[in-house]
Amino acid sequence: MKLRTLVLGLLAAAAMAVPASANTLDNVRKNGFLRCGVSEGQPGFSNPDAKGNWTGLDVDYCRAVAAAIFNDPNKVRFVPVSFAERFTALQAGQFDILSHNTTWTMDRDVGQGLEFIGVDFYDGQGFMVRKSSGITSALQLKGATLCTQTGTTSELNAADYSRAHNLGYKVIVYQKASEYIAAYDAGRCDGATTDRSGLAGDRLKLKNPADHILLPETISKEPLGPAVRQGDQQWGDLCRWVLFAMVNAEELNVNSKNVDQMMNSTSPEVRRLLGKEGGFGQELTLTADWAYRIIKRVGNYGEVYERAVGTGTPLKLPRGLNNLWNKGGIMYAPPIR
């Protein structure tokens, strides 16, 4: 268990000893596949389904990167990694991109050698409690015991909120999502706390999901997004614009079903997105139809969202903040031009 952290740490030290090839894209091309660090099972984000296929928003983002490079969304190897080990593993070169519903924070961006390439899900930390407890607000959690998992921002947010509102609750920290949710289910804790999207997914693992509710309070800002190693600008740019292309495609109403017709569109914005005008693909050292490949093989942001966590899925998360900026949300991508 923890031995892995030690080993990873040593690996990191050893891997760092080997001069890291600065060019991740060349490595990915040479390998013939993308290596993508994902969670060990987070419904809606990166979770193996009954047939063992990875599904979710984080997973589909990596497929989009693979589609842009190889024109094949399946040229991805998913590397499950725990919350605690993910940054060390990325630094040690175990994968090329970390897509692990990771909160973009200043310390991680500036102090830990990561480069966040954007936000693919705006989230916030919440609380889940039993309906039978009669609790309807987080402010009623005075003296309660809460379960959460290590390696996330959740521990700090919970402590901040407790200090700010003088709640004095106790937080028990488990290593894995499966362990914290099992302990909560067994009654060790009065509540569970982590990102709302995580709670929505983890609630499905409980014996009787309907007996539990999410409290209305959102106690933190959790902009979740993929990250790469700092220092490889070309790779960072590529990953960033794959995400922007997905968001722009939704904004331009280009989706996996109509993308072939859209190739004949007269809209200059659509023509630039799909590589009919301008040399944006070449600038990323990709082909001109890089965004076409993403949309055709994986879909635009809205399609991926609905498929992974939307109202048609067990998580039933409404778009909310994650709607496009012109539809009441804050999802916004710089233009391709």
Add this chain to the structure above:
Amino acid sequence: MAERPRRAVWRDTHWRSIFAQALVLVALAGVAAWLVHNAADALTRRHVASGFGFLEHTAGFSISQTLIDYSEEMSYGRTLWVGLLNTLLVSAVSIVLSTILGFIVGIGRLSSNWLVAKLCTIYIETLRNIPLLLQILFWYFGVLQTLPVPRQSMTLGSWLVLNNRGVYVPEVVFGHGSWIVIATFLFGLAASFGLYRWAQHTQQRTGKRPVVGWAMPLLIIGLPVVATFALGHPFSLSWPELSGFQYQGGLSINPELAGMTTGLSIYTAAYIAEIVRAGLLSVARGQREAAEALGLPRQRVLWLVLIPQAMRVIIPPLASEYLSLTKNSSLAIAIGYPDLVSVFAGTVLNQTGQAIEILSITMAIYLALSLITSGLMNLYSYAHRLEGSA
């Protein structure tokens, strides 16, 4: 020492071996220096901050069990102490429990009682062959978490409360003047011990043992009781009471600590039992026969003849069991017990990203704990070595 024939230095085996060893040492030091240099270099290139300055920064997270004063406003350095003390607590308690249990099972396996011997064998063979992590998860999730919720606790009056939040017992509160009572108790103990030694000494000298048994309870129990009354009951009990979400007051042992100690003790006891059995079997058969021939009862043969001699064989492997136990306590994070690895090499590592610094500190601490433990055990071995042996 015989005079060595004078030869050229490079042909002399003595100097050649020194030279070879020096060469290996230099090479090792070179590799180490290269690793350190490259790690430092790579950290700079990858824009990862390094150094130990983070230990002063505010931690900002809470810890569910703290033996020393701790709050979120304190530093990462403080969390290191909190985690270390939690590791020491779970290790120390488990070492004591596993030793007691291990001796019982080890001796039991050699018992002439068929049922006892077989049960002990089954215990050892089962528990040694199931991974420790599974056992800890079993005790925590399979046993402790299936206890009732606080409102439906299993209780024994207010003396013992058992629920899935922990075990609660009344706690003794030391009021004003209680140290005097404790002092009289300690004095009673010391005086009784002196009396016992005097009685033994007299018996050896004169063959007649003075009857002192009656004085001991008077000294050990009577004196403190008198003191308690004289001082107006300085002790009081704090009872566990249900308030809000859980029981407050009293002494509580949370399920994480209980799960860890149970898992560690029961698992390690199986190994200790085998060590004890090996130790007892190593004592020459004649020793037992001689003791029995003297008419010593079974219990006394065991405690006065066999075990003291077996200890010499038992101690060294026992020491390495203690070391394993301490290191195994790092599995604590699986069930949410805030030990050193969970708090420091877990949460702090995550918040700061200082992997190399934090793992070095953690490894150094485990190394130090291990060296101290084996040092103490070596001291014991040395004090109990056979006269004349090195």
